[in-house]
Amino acid sequence: MKIIKKMGMLIVTALYLTSQASAHHSVQGIYQEESIEITGTVIEWVFVNPHPFLTVEVVDESGDTHEWDVSFGGPAVVAMTRRGFSKDTFNPGDVITVTGRPTINEILYGVLGTLGNVPVDQDGNPVVMPAGGRP
Amino acid sequence: MINHFNTSKPLVVTFTTMCITLLSTFTYGASEEIPDLSGFWGVGRCPDGSFTSCNTLSQDDQRLTNRARAYQAAIDEYAQPKYDCAPMAIPHLYTDPYNYRIEQLEDRVNFYYAKDDVVRTVWLKDHPEPRVSDFFIQGHSHGRYEDEALIITTDKFTFDPQGLNADFQIASSTQKQVTERFERDGDDLMFKVTTIDTFFLLEPWSYEVRSTPAIDLGGEWSCSPRSSRHSLRFVPPKYNEDPSPERLEYLQN
Numbered sequence: 001m002k003i004i005k006k007m008g009m010l011i012v013t014a015l016y017l018t019s020q021a022s023a024h025h026s027v028q029g030i031y032q033e034e035s036i037e038i039t040g041t042v043i044e045w046v047f048v049n050p051h052p053f054l055t056v057e058v059v060d061e062s063g064d065t066h067e068w069d070v071s072f073g074g075p076a077v078v079a080m081t082r083r084g085f086s087k088d089t090f091n092p093g094d095v096i097t098v099t100g101r102p103t104i105n106e107i108l109y110g111v112l113g114t115l116g117n118v119p120v121d122q123d124g125n126p127v128v129m130p131a132g133g134r135p
Numbered sequence: 136m137i138n139h140f141n142t143s144k145p146l147v148v149t150f151t152t153m154c155i156t157l158l159s160t161f162t163y164g165a166s167e168e169i170p171d172l173s174g175f176w177g178v179g180r181c182p183d184g185s186f187t188s189c190n191t192l193s194q195d196d197q198r199l200t201n202r203a204r205a206y207q208a209a210i211d212e213y214a215q216p217k218y219d220c221a222p223m224a225i226p227h228l229y230t231d232p233y234n235y236r237i238e239q240l241e242d243r244v245n246f247y248y249a250k251d252d253v254v255r256t257v258w259l260k261d262h263p264e265p266r267v268s269d270f271f272i273q274g275h276s277h278g279r280y281e282d283e284a285l286i287i288t289t290d291k292f293t294f295d296p297q298g299l300n301a302d303f304q305i306a307s308s309t310q311k312q313v314t315e316r317f318e319r320d321g322d323d324l325m326f327k328v329t330t331i332d333t334f335f336l337l338e339p340w341s342y343e344v345r346s347t348p349a350i351d352l353g354g355e356w357s358c359s360p361r362s363s364r365h366s367l368r369f370v371p372p373k374y375n376e377d378p379s380p381e382r383l384e385y386l387q388n
Contacts, residue, residue, distance in 0.1 A: 030369050048359035050220075051366055069368060078233065078249065078353040103369050110369050 045090035084128030179344030220358035222251035308334035
C-alpha cells in the first residue's frame, strides 16, 4: 500500500471540483493543489446527506497505518447517485485507490476526491462509471 | 309636473351597475390569469448554464455594507447553522443543484425543495398575519397572480448567519425581504428573485434563472448531523482559545 504523488494540477477536474465544493463549503486554504493517490482498505462508507464520505486505512512507506478521510466536496447523495454511487459502492475490507487533493496540513490525512476521477478497485477498475460533462 | 326621474329609474340602475362593473375591471387592473407552474422543476440555471454564476454574492461583493463585512469577519464557520442540518433560506436555497416542486392550490402555493427538505407556503388569499413577534427561517410569504405570473413577497425572516450566502458567511437580518416572480416560458419556468436587506446590502440584489421540467425531487434529503459536522473536520476554528466546538449531548441525561 503506498502513496504516490502526482505532479501537476488537474485543471478541469479542479475547476469542476471548485464549482461543486463551493456549494456552501469553501475548500480554500484546506487542500493542496497537487493531487496524490492513496491505496488502502475501506473502513467505512457513509452515504448520507449532506456530504457522503469514506474512511480508508492506509499503510505509508514507513509502515505506519493511518486512517484517511476521503470526501468528494459538495455533491450530496442525489448528485452522487446520478453518477452511479450507492450505499453499496464501498464495503469494509475493499481495497481501493483514490486520487485527490490532500489536506495542506498533512497530519490530518484527508483527501478531496472528485466525481470525475472516481476511486478504482484493486484490479484498476473504476468503482462506478466516471462522470462526464457538467454537473 | 312630470317626474322624469321615476320613469327612468330602472335605466339609471342598470347604467350604474354597468359602470361599476366596468370600473371594477380597471380597478383590479392586470389580468389575473393563472399560469400553470405546478410540477417538478430542476435547479434554476443562469444564462451560461451554471447554477451559481449569476445568483450568488461574492466574498468581497461590492453590494455588502460595512456591517455585513464586520459580521463576515467575525463569524466562525463552526457556528454556522448548516452544520446542525439547519436549512438554507431563500434566496441562497436556490443556488444548490437540486430539484423542487410547485403545487398550486386555491388559497396557497406550496413549494417543496429537495435541498434541506424545505417546504414553503405562499398564501394567496386572506390568511391571518403572523404576530409581530413571529419570525421564520423561510419568512412569511404572500402571493398573487398578475400578468400570467406568480408574484411572491416574503419577509419576517429570522436573523440568519448564512442568510445571504453560506459559502462566505454573509448574514441576513430581520430586514430581509425577497420578491420572486415565476412565469412560464414554453416548457420552462423562469423566475426572477430580488432581495433587499438594508442592514447588509447597499442596494437591491436581483437575478433571473431558468428551470427545466424534472421527473421528481430526487429523493429525501434526510440530513445526517454526523455527516454534516464531519465537513468541519479539516476547518480550523477561528477562536482557538474557546472550548471545543464539538456538539455536546448536554440534554441526554
